[in-house]
Amino acid sequence: xxxxxxxxxxxxxxxxxxxxxxxxxxxxxxxxxxxxxxxxxxxxxxxxxxxxxxxxxxxxxxxxxxxxxxxxxxxxxxxxxxxxxxxxxxxxxxxxxxxxxxxxxxxxxxxxxxxxxxxxxxxxxxxxxxxxxxxxxxxxxxxxxxxxxxxxxxxxxxxxxxxxxxxxxxxxxxxxxxxxxxxxxxxxxxxxxxxxxxxxxxxxxxxxxxxxxxxxxxxxxxxxxxxxxxxxxxxxxxxxxxxxxxxxxx
Numbered sequence: 001x002x003x004x005x006x007x008x009x010x011x012x013x014x015x016x017x018x019x020x021x022x023x024x025x026x027x028x029x030x031x032x033x034x035x036x037x038x039x040x041x042x043x044x045x046x047x048x049x050x051x052x053x054x055x056x057x058x059x060x061x062x063x064x065x066x067x068x069x070x071x072x073x074x075x076x077x078x079x080x081x082x083x084x085x086x087x088x089x090x091x092x093x094x095x096x097x098x099x100x101x102x103x104x105x106x107x108x109x110x111x112x113x114x115x116x117x118x119x120x121x122x123x124x125x126x127x128x129x130x131x132x133x134x135x136x137x138x139x140x141x142x143x144x145x146x147x148x149x150x151x152x153x154x155x156x157x158x159x160x161x162x163x164x165x166x167x168x169x170x171x172x173x174x175x176x177x178x179x180x181x182x183x184x185x186x187x188x189x190x191x192x193x194x195x196x197x198x199x200x201x202x203x204x205x206x207x208x209x210x211x212x213x214x215x216x217x218x219x220x221x222x223x224x225x226x227x228x229x230x231x232x233x234x235x236x237x238x239x240x241x242x243x244x245x246x247x248x249x250x
Contacts, residue, residue: 002070005104006077008033008047009096010062015131015241016091020053020062029053029092033064036087040080041068050106050248051113054200056240058132061114061247065106112177112249114193117206118242122186133187134206134242140213142188145181148212148219149190152179152205159229161205162198163237172198172229179205191246200237208235 010033018026022034030047037044050063068074075083077097084094118133120126125135159172178193190209192202208225211217217235225234 003067003102004070004074005100005102006066006068006080007096007098007100007104007106008064008066008094010064011060011093011095012058012062013091013131014053014056014058016089018055019057020049020051020059029059029062030064032088032092033084033094036084037066037068039087040083044068048106050110051245053243053245054240057243057245058241059245062245063106063110063248063250065100065104106248109250110248112193112195113197113245114178114191114247114249115197115202116244116246117190117192117202117238118244119188119190119206119210120186121188126186129187131241132244134210134239136210136213138214140188140210141215142181142183142213144215144219145188145209145213148209148217148222149179149181151219151222152176152192156226157229158198158201158226160225160231160234161201161208162231163200163204164231169198174198174201181209193249202243203238203240204231204234206238206242210238211235 012029017029020029022028022030030049033047047064047066053059081094081097120129120133120135121140123137153176155175157172158174174194174196176194180191182189190206212219
């Protein structure tokens with residue numbers, strides 16, 4: 001059977017999901033997407049995502065690809081988007097569908113990703129951001145955070161900032177092309193771009209930058225922490241709900 005390959009751009013609130021990737025004993029974003037496609041294409045098999053996001057992490061620009069049957073009555077992308085979204089829960093939306101070549105792969109063709117981590121730095125939490133930002137009530141030294149963030153840019157071994165999995169990875173080296181801080185009133189946003197990310201790496205960086213902002217670590221210590229390759233010497237893993245996969249680059 002001939003198929004058409006489609007590229008999906010997906011946004012979701014990850015609060016109610018065990019991450020993007022399919023889980024045998026819990027509900028994932030991938031599962032809900034596959035269920036929606038199967039209602040339109042009964043023979044549909046798989047949504048192939050560009051990334052795994054952890055439980056509670058959100059996305060605005062997750063990318064995936066799918067193969068759907070190629071028929072004479074094939075829906076155009078805008079109509080298919082309407083049909084898929086009508087079968088999805090309200091916290092998941094396909095924002096864009098594009099036809100791509102049969103050799104496009106959402107994961108293996110990705111050149112990099114941008115994540116954004118949000119912090120609400122005010123004595124009182126904004127209730128409208130309670131599922132989208134980490135509440136840090138203590139006053140932060142933003143200039144120190146900016147200094148520390150710049151020290152992550154470049155090619156480094158990030159083992160000190162990645163949580164352990166059940167196995168030892170061969171390579172913890174990644175290259176960050178951007179790590180900076182944007183401030184709008186009480187909202188701090190840490191923007192991180194790179195060629196790849198380790199398990200909970202962005203959240204480890206965010207937690208460490210907050211320790212710098214609290215003046216419990218000096219910006220100059222970032223280099224020492226990187227070289228130590230020891231997760232115990234860096235800051236905490238920041239909560240999942242502040243993190244958004246913002247964009248995937250191709």
